Amino acid sequence: KNEVEQSPQNLTAQEGEFITINCSYSVGISALHWLQQHPGGGIVSLFMLSSGKKKHGRLIATINIQEKHSSLHITASHPRDSAVYICAVRSSFGNEKLTFGTGTRLTIIP
């Protein structure tokens, strides 16, 4: 069973700051997702990655397979980035289901 840990659990920052959210997992994976959940509850997929680095706008996601670790970075943070960011992994053992972390609640203060 894969254990997915995120840190920090809560993060408050000033607008414009560089944000880093970390995710580590215990068992080999085929892919890792970063997801965003707004207060209304809906989940939006930000990235799926299995190696290296991906960038979309101000968001950057990296993964180190050997260290079983991924980071999500937000550059020039904005109050609209305030949300819960969730890391979820897909096992490398054939099934496609996702195992989720507990999420990081990010609050950006203007």
Added chain:
Amino acid sequence: EPEVTQTPSHQVTQMGQEVILRCVPISNHLYFYWYRQILGQKVEFLVSFYNNEISEKSEIFDDQFSVERPDGSNFTLKIRSTKLEDSAMYFCASQRDRSYEQYFGPGTRLTVT
């Protein structure tokens, strides 16, 4: 852009009643999932569905739960006799094929009283 839709957005039901949560996955997708999130907790896997049958289910998915894809477009989750602890947000997700990204619906908030 195609998206996963779910109805209703909020369902209130009394303990012991049956509920059906509905999802319309993205049309050319082959893999379908139900997840749930109890308030304040992390999202948990319930069941995956592929080729018109359950491919995997979690310990949570007991005999009170069932899934169906009755008409090739809708994907439903039925809870036969709801319990208070079934109160949660239920998310449907679909995936085009193996190793592709999963796309989530907006969720149905189920409240059991």
